[in-house]
Amino acid sequence: MLEVKGLRKVYRSGSREVEALRDLTFTVDNGDMVCLVGPSGCGKTTLLRCISGLLDPTGGDVRVNGKAVDGPPPGMAVVFQEYGRSLFPWMSVRDNVELPLKQKKVARSRRRELVDEALDAVGLTGTESAYPWQLSGGMQQRVAIARAVAYEPQTLLMDEPFAAVDAQTRADLEDLVRSLWKRLNVTILFVTHDIDESVYLGQRVVMLSSSPTVVQDELIIDLPAERDQLHTRADPRFVELRTRVYEQIQLAKKAAR
Amino acid sequence: MLEVKGLRKVYRSGSREVEALRDLTFTVDNGDMVCLVGPSGCGKTTLLRCISGLLDPTGGDVRVNGKAVDGPPPGMAVVFQEYGRSLFPWMSVRDNVELPLKQKKVARSRRRELVDEALDAVGLTGTESAYPWQLSGGMQQRVAIARAVAYEPQTLLMDEPFAAVDAQTRADLEDLVRSLWKRLNVTILFVTHDIDESVYLGQRVVMLSSSPTVVQDELIIDLPAERDQLHTRADPRFVELRTRVYEQIQLAKKAAR
Amino acid sequence: MIKRVLYVVALPAVLFGAWFVLSDNSESFYSPPLRDILTAFGDTWSADRLRADVVPSLLRLFAGYLLAAVIGVALGVAIGLNRRLRATVEPVLEFFRAIPPPVLVPVIMLFAGIGDGMKVIVIVFGCIWPILLNTVEGVRAVDSVVLDTARAYGVTGPARLTKVILPSAGPQIAAGLRQALSIAIILMVISEMFAASNGLGFTIVQFQRSFAIPEMWSGIILLGLLGFVLSLLFRLAEQRALRWYEGLRAAQRQG
Amino acid sequence: MTSVRRGSPVRLGSPALLGAAGLAGLLLVIEMLPRLGLVDDRYLPPTSRIAAALADETGNPQFWASLGDTLVAWALGLAIAVGAGVLAGIVIGSIPVLRNLTASTVEFLRPIPSVALIPLAVLLYGTDIGSTLMLVCYAAFWQVFVQVLYGVADVDPVAYETARSFRFSAWARIRHVLWPTALPYVFTGVRLAASVALVLAITAELVIGAPGLGKEIAVAQASEAVPTMYALIVVTGILGVLINLLARTGERRLLAWHQSVRGEVAT
Amino acid sequence: GTSSDSGSSGDSGGVDKVKVGVIPIIDVAPIYLGQQKGFFKNRNIELTMESGQGGAAIVPGVVSGQFQFGFSNFTSLMIAQTKNVPIKTVAAGVASTGEQGKDFGAVVVTKDSPIKTAADLVGKKVSVNTLKNIGDTVTRESVRKAGGDGANVNFVEMPFPNMQAALEKGDVDAAWVVEPQLSTIKAAGGREVASTFVDAADDLTVAAYFTSTKLLADDADLVKRFTEAVNESLAYADANPEEVRTVLSTYTKIDAALGAKLVLPKWPTQINEPSVQTLAKLGEGDGIFSGTPDLEKLLP
Numbered sequence A, B: 001m002l003e004v005k006g007l008r009k010v011y012r013s014g015s016r017e018v019e020a021l022r023d024l025t026f027t028v029d030n031g032d033m034v035c036l037v038g039p040s041g042c043g044k045t046t047l048l049r050c051i052s053g054l055l056d057p058t059g060g061d062v063r064v065n066g067k068a069v070d071g072p073p074p075g076m077a078v079v080f081q082e083y084g085r086s087l088f089p090w091m092s093v094r095d096n097v098e099l100p101l102k103q104k105k106v107a108r109s110r111r112r113e114l115v116d117e118a119l120d121a122v123g124l125t126g127t128e129s130a131y132p133w134q135l136s137g138g139m140q141q142r143v144a145i146a147r148a149v150a151y152e153p154q155t156l157l158m159d160e161p162f163a164a165v166d167a168q169t170r171a172d173l174e175d176l177v178r179s180l181w182k183r184l185n186v187t188i189l190f191v192t193h194d195i196d197e198s199v200y201l202g203q204r205v206v207m208l209s210s211s212p213t214v215v216q217d218e219l220i221i222d223l224p225a226e227r228d229q230l231h232t233r234a235d236p237r238f239v240e241l242r243t244r245v246y247e248q249i250q251l252a253k254k255a256a257r
Numbered sequence C: 001m002i003k004r005v006l007y008v009v010a011l012p013a014v015l016f017g018a019w020f021v022l023s024d025n026s027e028s029f030y031s032p033p034l035r036d037i038l039t040a041f042g043d044t045w046s047a048d049r050l051r052a053d054v055v056p057s058l059l060r061l062f063a064g065y066l067l068a069a070v071i072g073v074a075l076g077v078a079i080g081l082n083r084r085l086r087a088t089v090e091p092v093l094e095f096f097r098a099i100p101p102p103v104l105v106p107v108i109m110l111f112a113g114i115g116d117g118m119k120v121i122v123i124v125f126g127c128i129w130p131i132l133l134n135t136v137e138g139v140r141a142v143d144s145v146v147l148d149t150a151r152a153y154g155v156t157g158p159a160r161l162t163k164v165i166l167p168s169a170g171p172q173i174a175a176g177l178r179q180a181l182s183i184a185i186i187l188m189v190i191s192e193m194f195a196a197s198n199g200l201g202f203t204i205v206q207f208q209r210s211f212a213i214p215e216m217w218s219g220i221i222l223l224g225l226l227g228f229v230l231s232l233l234f235r236l237a238e239q240r241a242l243r244w245y246e247g248l249r250a251a252q253r254q255g
Numbered sequence D: 001m002t003s004v005r006r007g008s009p010v011r012l013g014s015p016a017l018l019g020a021a022g023l024a025g026l027l028l029v030i031e032m033l034p035r036l037g038l039v040d041d042r043y044l045p046p047t048s049r050i051a052a053a054l055a056d057e058t059g060n061p062q063f064w065a066s067l068g069d070t071l072v073a074w075a076l077g078l079a080i081a082v083g084a085g086v087l088a089g090i091v092i093g094s095i096p097v098l099r100n101l102t103a104s105t106v107e108f109l110r111p112i113p114s115v116a117l118i119p120l121a122v123l124l125y126g127t128d129i130g131s132t133l134m135l136v137c138y139a140a141f142w143q144v145f146v147q148v149l150y151g152v153a154d155v156d157p158v159a160y161e162t163a164r165s166f167r168f169s170a171w172a173r174i175r176h177v178l179w180p181t182a183l184p185y186v187f188t189g190v191r192l193a194a195s196v197a198l199v200l201a202i203t204a205e206l207v208i209g210a211p212g213l214g215k216e217i218a219v220a221q222a223s224e225a226v227p228t229m230y231a232l233i234v235v236t237g238i239l240g241v242l243i244n245l246l247a248r249t250g251e252r253r254l255l256a257w258h259q260s261v262r263g264e265v266a267t
Numbered sequence E: 001g002t003s004s005d006s007g008s009s010g011d012s013g014g015v016d017k018v019k020v021g022v023i024p025i026i027d028v029a030p031i032y033l034g035q036q037k038g039f040f041k042n043r044n045i046e047l048t049m050e051s052g053q054g055g056a057a058i059v060p061g062v063v064s065g066q067f068q069f070g071f072s073n074f075t076s077l078m079i080a081q082t083k084n085v086p087i088k089t090v091a092a093g094v095a096s097t098g099e100q101g102k103d104f105g106a107v108v109v110t111k112d113s114p115i116k117t118a119a120d121l122v123g124k125k126v127s128v129n130t131l132k133n134i135g136d137t138v139t140r141e142s143v144r145k146a147g148g149d150g151a152n153v154n155f156v157e158m159p160f161p162n163m164q165a166a167l168e169k170g171d172v173d174a175a176w177v178v179e180p181q182l183s184t185i186k187a188a189g190g191r192e193v194a195s196t197f198v199d200a201a202d203d204l205t206v207a208a209y210f211t212s213t214k215l216l217a218d219d220a221d222l223v224k225r226f227t228e229a230v231n232e233s234l235a236y237a238d239a240n241p242e243e244v245r246t247v248l249s250t251y252t253k254i255d256a257a258l259g260a261k262l263v264l265p266k267w268p269t270q271i272n273e274p275s276v277q278t279l280a281k282l283g284e285g286d287g288i289f290s291g292t293p294d295l296e297k298l299l300p
């Protein structure tokens, strides 16, 4: 279980002071898949950083399975928004994906298997030996996703992980994430700007207001668990839900103006 | 007029050799707005870099207004896919946007005006003095857009410029680009993964195949020149066109498998 | 290949040529004609001489340089990673860095005697600074997203060091190592000015004192050659170790 | 910004305080070593005796004149070396042909010890400040030059292409992209050069006998005035610390954007 | 270049600016004293002392005209002469006292060293300030005189101030030192085993003032005046040891207590040519020179 209680974060540097998060409270149950949407600059990345223990909040509390977070909790994987910079340019694609597994002390043969599977799942078979900077933007992002997938985390935080890939690949990756979620029963917190995506993927959508940021609304996505790109998106309930989300975000942005 | 004829690009590094572009031919008339779609890794960024004269093609020809390109042509602005790295971390947001104008020797007062307008248009008023790395991903991307917009180019190349912004902002920015295009009569080449976006924005959509890359198809978007987010997207012709594009891309990907 | 060889030899050839011509009828006692220097070079640096003087020098040089590299990088990483440690020891390090090694030689002699140990310590003491400083800066400049990624995926402990911090700081550490190499050669000479009975530096100083001026110049040229060869070796090693970096930078330049 | 642990008492140890503590520790060690008999106090007198000798020296006008001579040689030499090093580094570093052409010559000239140039310096300038200056310039130049070369090579290609795409002039590319990227390297180079310059200024004075602290040290050494010798060495050390302090302050001001400084500003 | 070029400023009426390269040790006390006493000013010479570390720094300065005169030991001068460095001595510099056990330079050992006489130095490690220079020649001669094999002594080079520590730590078995280190070491219990300058030759002239042959040719008058002034200074210094001890504190950092105990050298005004010839032979025998020094050319 992931609990965020009264979370607040203020960035201070010199005279500039930005209240990125004012007061966030929500919980994600184990095995849940929650999508997070909100206007650009509202603090989603900040929130993910706090949850993953990479950033100390100014106030409030983050707990994973009851334990306060003060460093990256074990079994958590993060896909960073800055995919380009989060890959290690001095390592090949394979090494990038494999390194966290080595750290987890996964046996060599199993590691091989996991890496190959993950790269295959994101459609990057054949680029194992390339360096990240020899890949296109979308391919780099997929390496970052493969790294998280191969890690087989219990909790997966993803920050706009599909921003740089084309529509078709995106659909494939969405299905990949859902199948992973079902297969491994991972808890997933997924930040996206694509409203359709959030409804398609999530069991719940949490909408953030624009700055000063609070939780604007939460929505349970009561679509059937079996989803597919063609039928689910055509489902009238889907359209209804996406309209709801859209309206809330409109509201959030208006309030800010 | 922008002519691309038989363009070919092979990346070589050590023993690895990637044919990013095989044979591309198309033209963009002055004042045209062309959207470029294609699978991830098919060579869109490569193409844009060749057109902007930043990369030497292995074969073929790029001409701007009849002159072969062998360096960035005057009056051209590029929004890079790696927005984060294309901003100068040692300069404030304002300085980042202003610097190209200084290079263009725009008078100080006019510069001020242009920068303020551009930052306002992308919704970043109030962050002028921040450094890029103090901004969220979406905000950084908008700074890069503002920089290009303020430059008032004759030709504008944009590489997935809206990948990191939320849906609402994206819609706003789409309208910004269209209004800019109409007002200044700019030639725009716009790379996107969002099929709806390509149809909504473009007068023409050029679809690339996956590697080895050629032009798969071209589509004239015969929607009325006056477009708006609500009505245009609901237009049956819009839906028809987007389905066409979608199918072509599906085809492109299938062919590759 | 031919082009590369040309690059290497073109400028030195021109410079030496100019020197040769300009100095040809030099009367000055201290800057004799290059012709004399070259003659002296052949006469002076016989195989015996090389074995007796250059080899011991090189051994001290390598010992000192390697020691400095190991200590410099280790200390640099520790200092670069820990802000408080950095604040605490920086003034002390600066203090020692500002003390000229020749002044310290007597002090070092007190503790290390007059053998090779003293000379190695002098070399370490002098050439550790660029390594240390560059390592500290390189470590401090590791991209924050990279660090976050490493933390998030549990890449900690030794792996964080060897897989993340060191490669990322690699280019800058290399800059330091390279600078240290030439300083090490300089210090090899300085250390051999004290309490030595063999070595390249000793020989050069001896020539200088005994007014064997062409021989002295030939020694200086030998030093330059030595530095050149060592730096060539260094560059080979560097290119291997930093292949990713050279590629990364070259990739987008030439395409 | 990301690696600061929660509740870490950042204020408790302000850098200045910690630095002072470090120095105090050193002084204490030097006081204790001879007092405990670990080293002979004829060779390493305790801090207090060195301090007394230092106090004596400060009353001596000769000392201040020497300090002035050393500082002038240092500052002048450093300024020339930094100027030339940065200029040469940027020009040569950004023009590949030049870089390739000069590489071997640079590698040849660089390790030639300045001390080996002493006869040449004396020949040209006698034991004036000129000899010191020449040696200082020669040695400090390479420090800056090489750092700048590495800095120029480190320019982010995307940033550089951005500048190219906006058709920045060559000068503007240098001014706005190359220079800021190279700046952290330049700073490292200047800091290295500053101390190498000091080291050489003093060495030259020591060996050639040109006026300055180095000569004073040589005289003290030859006169068996051990505490005075250490006092003078301490002065050179203190100079080093001050110079570094200056460089650091400049760095913090000019490099607020840089990753290495960022972490210390933001919370 | 610097302001003064080979003293050419001096017509007989004007004042000549003269720079002298000296090593700031006891040996040159007379010239400082002479400067104080106005011996140089009386002869229209405005004197500045430029200190250098040893002949290696001073000789080039004199040859290039940066200094008009220099101070150096005879072995160094003879080495230079064999290499045809265009220099010539103009006045005596400093000489041995000629008294066994009471000279300003000697080989010393620690109190409890097994080395009793110079003959015991055979096969031992002895420190000198400069290898292949006056220190090793005279030490070898002392060994020979005591009946040992002078060729079989191992010399190591180190600065004088380090010798005491090296002796006490056992890094070297004996040290060839001069004042003030000699007094310091003796005060700490060190034992003298050979007065090397005394052993080498009777009343050995150890060092001299010299100039370049060019200056000698261009401005013989200046050289003459300088020589006179130096000679007057030498004579005065020799006669007034207390004033010498006082003047020491103006250009060295020798403290008063140590200064009072020092053994002062002799400062005769004449170069003792036979002693220099002996020194030349010794040096030649020990392989310090590559040829035979031509004393004709070197001595005034």
Ligand SMILES: Nc1ncnc2c1ncn2[C@@H]1O[C@H](COP(=O)(O)OP(=O)(O)OP(=O)(O)O)[C@@H](O)[C@H]1O
Pocket (backbone or CB within 6 Å): A011, A012, A013, A018, A019, A020, A038, A039, A040, A041, A042, A043, A044, A045, A046, A047, A081, B133, B134, B135, B136, B137, B138, B139, B164, B165, B166, D001, D266
């Ligand atoms: N290092 C920093 N220093 C100062 N302010 C920062 C820093 N990082 C983020 N901010 C500010 O915090 C706010 C939230 O940023 P954050 O990156 O969390 O937004 P986001 O929701 O992820 O936006 P996007 O969708 O555009 O990525 C922004 O206003 C940003 O300017």
Ligand SMILES: Nc1ncnc2c1ncn2[C@@H]1O[C@H](COP(=O)(O)OP(=O)(O)OP(=O)(O)O)[C@@H](O)[C@H]1O
Pocket (backbone or CB within 6 Å): A133, A134, A135, A136, A137, A138, A139, A164, A165, A166, B011, B012, B013, B018, B019, B020, B038, B039, B040, B041, B042, B043, B044, B045, B046, B047, B081, C251, C252, C255
């Ligand atoms: N510097 C490089 N060295 C080697 N190969 C490269 C390099 N840059 C790109 N490539 C290869 O060229 C191909 C096309 O890359 P490009 O970046 O143009 O794709 P793209 O269409 O922009 O993809 P995306 O939509 O994911 O950004 C890819 O297969 C990539 O691996």
Ligand SMILES: [Mg+2]
Pocket (backbone or CB within 6 Å): A044, A045, A046, A081, A159, B136, B137, B138
């Ligand atoms: Mg974000």
Ligand SMILES: [Mg+2]
Pocket (backbone or CB within 6 Å): A136, A137, A138, B044, B045, B046, B081, B159
């Ligand atoms: Mg791309």
